[in-house]
Amino acid sequence: MSSTEPLYLVLLVTGFTVGFGHCIGMCGPIVVSLSLNLKGKKVLIPHLFYNAGRVITYGILGGLAGALGSLTILTSSLLSFQKGVLILAGVLVLLMGLAMAGWIPSGRIFGDADAGSSVLAKWFHRLSSAKSPIAYLPLGLLLGLLPCGPVYTALMASARAGMNAHSAFQGFVAGMGMMLVFGMGTLPSLLIVGRLSSLGWIRSRRLIYKAGSVLMVLVGIYFIIQGIRY
Amino acid sequence: MLKSCSIGNKTVDLVLIACLICTTMVSDPRRATAGDSDSKSLIYCDIHQGPCTKELAGMRVTLDILPKPVTAMKDLKFLVALSGEKKNTTPYIDLAMPGMNMGPNRVELRPVKDNVFEGQGIIVRCPSGRRTWKATVTLPEVGKVEFLFDVVY
Numbered sequence: 001m002s003s004t005e006p007l008y009l010v011l012l013v014t015g016f017t018v019g020f021g022h023c024i025g026m027c028g029p030i031v032v033s034l035s036l037n038l039k040g041k042k043v044l045i046p047h048l049f050y051n052a053g054r055v056i057t058y059g060i061l062g063g064l065a066g067a068l069g070s071l072t073i074l075t076s077s078l079l080s081f082q083k084g085v086l087i088l089a090g091v092l093v094l095l096m097g098l099a100m101a102g103w104i105p106s107g108r109i110f111g112d113a114d115a116g117s118s119v120l121a122k123w124f125h126r127l128s129s130a131k132s133p134i135a136y137l138p139l140g141l142l143l144g145l146l147p148c149g150p151v152y153t154a155l156m157a158s159a160r161a162g163m164n165a166h167s168a169f170q171g172f173v174a175g176m177g178m179m180l181v182f183g184m185g186t187l188p189s190l191l192i193v194g195r196l197s198s199l200g201w202i203r204s205r206r207l208i209y210k211a212g213s214v215l216m217v218l219v220g221i222y223f224i225i226q227g228i229r230y
Numbered sequence: 231m232l233k234s235c236s237i238g239n240k241t242v243d244l245v246l247i248a249c250l251i252c253t254t255m256v257s258d259p260r261r262a263t264a265g266d267s268d269s270k271s272l273i274y275c276d277i278h279q280g281p282c283t284k285e286l287a288g289m290r291v292t293l294d295i296l297p298k299p300v301t302a303m304k305d306l307k308f309l310v311a312l313s314g315e316k317k318n319t320t321p322y323i324d325l326a327m328p329g330m331n332m333g334p335n336r337v338e339l340r341p342v343k344d345n346v347f348e349g350q351g352i353i354v355r356c357p358s359g360r361r362t363w364k365a366t367v368t369l370p371e372v373g374k375v376e377f378l379f380d381v382v383y
């Protein structure tokens with residue numbers, strides 16, 4: 001048994017436990033937004049693709065941290081990008097909430113009619129009208145970059161594994177493995193949230209959509225403010 | 231696949247909701263903070279001004295973190311000094327955010343001189359804006375002591 005093997009188990013358990021607290025708080029609103037955006041379609045496969053994208057990004061970040069042998073070098077170069085991703089996530093959730101409440105013409109965003117001219121509207125149109133759930137993969141890849149405390153902690157373990165590695169490549173592989181395991185640990189919580197928020201189990205969805213849209217608007221604004229302050 | 235595995239969608243969903251509510255209650259930061267009776271009494275350590283000291287089993291345990299101000303997402307040096315005769319034990323530090331599971335973050339220390347230990351670590355940043363962290367210094371077979379302090383972003 002190598003000395004890093006117990007660490008993989010620790011990271012898997014850490015991912016699982018933080019998933020049911022931290023991740024539901026931070027990524028839950030995004031996951032709920034995606035479920036609501038699917039409007040009664042089957043949610044499991046799109047959520048699997050979204051989460052696969054997120055875990056792949058974690059793996060790449062872990063590989064980089066392992067190759068560099070440093071968390072601070074990695075995060076200092078990612079800071080402004082992560083800030084942008086946090087603001088973008090806020091804008092996405094906010095727009096989805098506004099459109100769902102009918103406060104802005106939903107057709108222009110969700111693709112019921114003309115896709116509109118803005119990049120964001122076109123992107124929403126593609127996402128909501130996509131026949132293949134693989135469209136959710138790039139979203140997961142991007143939002144995997146959201147700044148997150150437990151992800152940083154797991155990346156720290158990846159960087160430490162890189163410091164102990166004999167080469168940058170070995171560090172990359174070790175770091176990537178650790179973050180992939182951590183990411184997989186976070187899957188159950190977010191898949192459960194995605195499944196529950198699909199609303200397939202509720203007969204009258206109108207009230208839930210209204211309440212959900214208000215919450216999404218608030219969460220979107222919160223994300224944008226946090227992104228600006230980050 | 232999911233349908234074929236389920237006893238009934240409503241039953242499965244109800245179980246999932248119950249699990250979610252339970253786990254969310256367990257991980258609710260406010261509940262955890264309220265339940266942490268030491269939290270309020272621990273808020274005295276201004277780590278930016280200098281080292282912090284607490285008593286443990288008749289000895290003084292002093293924690294210092296450099297450089298100052300203590301900033302999140304920076305490489306930090308952690309120093310622990312123990313009073314009294316030379317100890318045959320090496321302490322370590324566990325960093326945690328009270329009421330929020332940020333994952334295990336241990337700073338391994340090594341002796342630099344008698345009863346003085348140092349190690350490298352990072353305090354990660356929480357996008358929620360929370361800044362309060364807890365450093366638990368553990369002396370194996372002796373006990374542990376906690377320091378609560380704020381970090382700078």
